[in-house]
Amino acid sequence: MSILNVENLSHGFGDRAIFHNVSFRLLKGEHIGLIGANGEGKSTFMNIITDRLMPDEGKIEWSKNVRVGYLDQHTALEKGMTIRSVLSSAFDFLFEMETRMNLICDQLGDVSEEEMDQLMEELGTIQDLLTMHDFYMIDSKVEEIGRALGLSDIGLDKDVADLSGGQRTKVLLGKLLLEKPDILLLDEPTNYLDTEHIEWLKRYLNEYENAFILISHDIVFLNSVINLIYHMDNQELNRYVGDYDKFQEVYAMKKSQLEAAYNKQQKEIADLKDFVARNKARVATRNMAMSRQKKLDKMDMIELASEKPKPEFHFKEARTPGRYIFQTEDLVIGYDEPLSSPLNLEMERGQKIVLTGANGIGKTTLLKSILGMIKPLSGKVMLGDYLSIGYFEQEMDKHVKTTCLEEIWKEFPSYTQYEVRSALAKCGLTTKHIESLVRVLSGGEQAKVRLCKLINRETNILLLDEPTNHLDVDAKAELKRALKAYKGSILMVCHEPEFYDGLATDVWDCTKWTTKVW
Secondary structure (H helix, E strand, O other): EEEEEEEEEEEEEEEEEEEEEEEEEEEOOOEEEEEOOOOOOOOHHHHHHHOOOOEEEEEEEEOOOOOEEEEEOOOOOOOOOHHHHHHHHHHHHHHHHHHHHHHHHHHHHHHOOHHHHHHHHHHHHHHHHHHOOHHHHHHHHHHHHHHHHHOOOOOOOOOOHHOOHHHHHHHHHHHHHHHHHOOOEEEEOOOOHHHOHHHHHHHHHHHOOOOOEEEEEOOHHHHHHHHHHEEOOOEEEEEEEOOHHHHHHHHHHHHHHHHHHHHHHHHHHHHHHHHHHHOOHOOOHHHHHHHHHHHHOOOOOOOOOOOOOOOOOOEEEEEOOEEEEEEEEEEEEEEOOOOOOOOOOOEOOOOOEEEOOOOOOOHHHHHHHHHHOOOOEEEEEEEEOOOEEEEEEEOOOOOOEEEEEEEEHHHHHOOOOOOOOOHHHHHOOOOOHOOOHHHHHHHHHHHHHHHHHHOOOOEEEEEEOOOOOOOOHHHHHHHHHHHHHHOEEEEEEEEHHHOOOOOOEEEEEEHOOOOOOO
């Protein structure tokens, strides 16, 4: 049975087409991986099918009474809301029913017998629905999901504005799972999640009986939970049965077949044109030449898709620093409360260290404390000599109003326009991206703009806070290659063992020094 039908969908931003005449069908129980390079329109597609964005053309039709749950990359949580209130808002429709039930009870004493029968019937229906949806067990359900996602350890009464990126993702995920929708739409749910909760989500999705559509660039995770691939590429959406590895195999075969057909047709076109040119002027062969010209005019031309620009990351290296990059002396990090026991850490030149551990235990706070962006609660950080530091933040400021071109020019005012365009193109951004406002780009494209700033500055130590979030498969592979080739030192927060395997010289498990209880 079809849950969702999308027919002849076309959409674009300005003169940049995203889809052209795309059709899609979602059946009950299908577990779909929606894949494609950064900027191909995966999140845009999700926004269109959830009515957050109006398409230029096309028809989107859901089955009746289908409840859709959407985990969006960019959902905002407002200050003043607690974790508990956000999780409980999953049951808002039940609280509305309870309000209506109380209103009916208040009216019962002042109505006619006929109205009384109608109200009693409605009251019975509401009570049945509340019982069916476990309304009287909401508090225990909220507590249960809070424990499963590690939110109870933070405290369910904590303000959501004080949470880390990973903790916010868990809150939104928890709310979504409590809603028990008929279909889940998940846009990069593993971004910011720690290893333990990625495993938990993997188990949940494997046992999930309803349909879901998952956008993810984490191939290991994707392969473990889906049975169908939809590939978004060159304004098209194509379906492949099986996991990502199977898709790659079939896609490579289709591509080579198309190239062979294209080359064969190009040779035929060249032969026909040559015959026409040589024979159209001669009376004896003019008819044959005209016949071949007609064949040329009627020919369905095979077109090869233009190759996507592949990113090339080459980090510029500054002079060699002193032996120690940094040393800490009884360093206690945190904000209002300590996040760590006193830390005596040191990092030497040439080390490539990965920080691992659950969300919210202070990995980002440690990076910012080393950089001097956050004052330690006690103790001190001593930086080494001759350091040229490059810092990659988790997210870009959402209020940035500049274009990509202006963003890079601001950082490197001495660059010519050609040099700025060339630098962005090397990061895999096209001319249309380069001239777009940064805030309208996808998460992956924004990450490439931030990486562009980083690789064009001479550094000898890189502090990277989850640099793989949002990046597509090609960009991630190229970033790993570039970081392995980098002769400087690296201190990186990362939750993807596949990414730092073979790159890291040391892995520091931050759970060993955190004051948080997990």
